[in-house]
Amino acid sequence: MIVLEKKINDKSVIVGVLGLGYVGLPLVREFASAGINSGKSIIKHVPHATVKKMVDDGFFTATSDMSKIRDVDTVLVCVPTPLTENREPDMQFIVKSSETISKYLQPNQLISFESTTYPGTTRELVMPILEQSGLKAGKDFYLAYSPEREDPGNKKFTTRTIPKVVGGLTPTCKKLATQLYSLAIDTMVPVSSLEAAEAAKIVENVYRCINIAMVNELKMVFDRMQIDIWEVIRAASTKPFGFNAFYPGPGLGGHCIPIDPFYLTWKARQYGMPTRFIELAGEINTNMPHYVVGKVMEALNDRKKAINGSRVLVLGLAYKKDIDDLRESPSIELIELLRGKGAKVDYNDPYISKTPKQRKHNLGMTSKKLSAEMLKAYDAVLVATDHSDYDYNWIVENSQLVVDTRNATADVSKNRNKIVKA
Numbered sequence: 001m002i003v004l005e006k007k008i009n010d011k012s013v014i015v016g017v018l019g020l021g022y023v024g025l026p027l028v029r030e031f032a033s034a035g036i037n038s039g040k041s042i043i044k045h046v047p048h049a050t051v052k053k054m055v056d057d058g059f060f061t062a063t064s065d066m067s068k069i070r071d072v073d074t075v076l077v078c079v080p081t082p083l084t085e086n087r088e089p090d091m092q093f094i095v096k097s098s099e100t101i102s103k104y105l106q107p108n109q110l111i112s113f114e115s116t117t118y119p120g121t122t123r124e125l126v127m128p129i130l131e132q133s134g135l136k137a138g139k140d141f142y143l144a145y146s147p148e149r150e151d152p153g154n155k156k157f158t159t160r161t162i163p164k165v166v167g168g169l170t171p172t173c174k175k176l177a178t179q180l181y182s183l184a185i186d187t188m189v190p191v192s193s194l195e196a197a198e199a200a201k202i203v204e205n206v207y208r209c210i211n212i213a214m215v216n217e218l219k220m221v222f223d224r225m226q227i228d229i230w231e232v233i234r235a236a237s238t239k240p241f242g243f244n245a246f247y248p249g250p251g252l253g254g255h256c257i258p259i260d261p262f263y264l265t266w267k268a269r270q271y272g273m274p275t276r277f278i279e280l281a282g283e284i285n286t287n288m289p290h291y292v293v294g295k296v297m298e299a300l301n302d303r304k305k306a307i308n309g310s311r312v313l314v315l316g317l318a319y320k321k322d323i324d325d326l327r328e329s330p331s332i333e334l335i336e337l338l339r340g341k342g343a344k345v346d347y348n349d350p351y352i353s354k355t356p357k358q359r360k361h362n363l364g365m366t367s368k369k370l371s372a373e374m375l376k377a378y379d380a381v382l383v384a385t386d387h388s389d390y391d392y393n394w395i396v397e398n399s400q401l402v403v404d405t406r407n408a409t410a411d412v413s414k415n416r417n418k419i420v421k422a
């Protein structure tokens with residue numbers, strides 16, 4: 001039996017995780033709670049307090065000393081994969097982490113990349129860097145790709161209960177990676193190659209991106225026809241087969257869906273292939289904040305007000321409800337567009353007390369505390385994120401006008417004349 005396989009079987013395997021963010025941390029938690037012996041994690045920065053228990057229990061060590069890679073049996077890599085200014089894959093984190101691993105790579109280690117990326121990354125980009133160590137992939141060390149499927153805020157699934165797709169460079173690489181992940185995750189989905197695993201993840205996100213674009217477009221069409229898209233989706237989704245409900249919103253947000261499909265677009269170009277669905281979906285979704293601002297302007301106009309000089313309160317900065325992540329959030333775009341038209345904009349978000357400096361934006365705003373008096377002072381309240389904490393009856397009751405991009409006010413029965421869906 002291979003040494004690594006024995007260590008996995010007797011749970012003495014030491015797991016290193018490179019990149020401890022939204023994805024890496026839950027993964028560490030699953031391995032630690034599975035009681036993986038002396039589970040060590042290598043991270044760039046130490047995040048919040050949940051780590052403390054794992055440290056206290058002896059299953060987790062955080063370090064920025066990358067030479068510790070020598071001491072682990074496997075390295076799981078969960079570093080960011082954003083887009084550059086020109087909307088092309090920004091591979092700097094993948095390259096940097098591959099270089100770091102290569103420097104300390106040991107025979108018989110298993111390296112598994114989890115970051116979402118275009119098909120071909122592991123074989124064409126990562127493997128040559130790792131082999132600069134002098135060790136041969138598939139022979140001296142094992143190489144796998146297993147995409148992360150984290151859904152922050154989703155209470156129905158945890159890292160453990162979300163099935164894990166695994167592809168390996170060789171059958172042994174795949175077998176070892178599958179065995180390793182089985183320690184922390186209930187269901188394994190082995191596939192035939194690294195590329196199939198990379199493509200599976202991209203397909204999941206392309207599917208969401210396109211379907212969300214479709215309902216966003218239908219929302220605009222039905223609005224013109226004075227038909228409520230949310231009512232239509234509710235009715236259509238009673239069909240017990242062949243229909244999956246997607247919901248419109250103010251635009252796409254998050255680290256994945258607005259970004260990942262363009263990794264495929266970039267790669268497809270190398271094969272002379274366009275990805276028209278992705279481009280079209282991108283076009284529609286990118287336009288949504290403009291559509292919403294248009295609806296705010298119309299609603300103010302109906303009340304004999306101009307957007308220029310109006311006070312607008314944006315409710316929700318996060319890209320989706322009940323989380324604190326504002327990466328690529330349409331709320332940021334909405335604030336900038338509204339400000340561009342002369343509106344005086346504030347925001348409230350129970351999870352984001354002030355706007356951090358981001359790569360592209362630095363709004364320098366702090367969350368305003370909600371009160372009946374302050375709500376009344378705004379010409380319009382724009383519901384951008386439908387956080388569950390909000391009392392929508394109370395918000396509508398105390399606001400002059402509520403522009404709702406999420407159907408968050410669906411159950412509000414009084415003062416419906418104050419609500420405009422956008």
Ligand SMILES: NC(=O)c1ccc[n+]([C@@H]2O[C@H](COP(=O)([O-])OP(=O)(O)OC[C@H]3O[C@@H](n4cnc5c(N)ncnc54)[C@H](O)[C@@H]3O)[C@@H](O)[C@H]2O)c1
Pocket residue numbers: 018019020021022023024043044045078079080081093096097100114115116117148149150151152255256
């Ligand atoms: N957030 C999600 O919901 C989600 C879901 C599925 C897939 N993904 C994918 O998972 C990957 C990671 O996403 P995330 O949301 O966890 O990102 P993140 O930014 O929250 O975390 C990434 C971490 O990696 C660290 N890092 C960067 N370079 C490093 C290096 N060279 N060495 C060590 N650490 C390094 C960063 O400091 C950061 O802590 C991305 O490819 C993303 O597309 C994310």
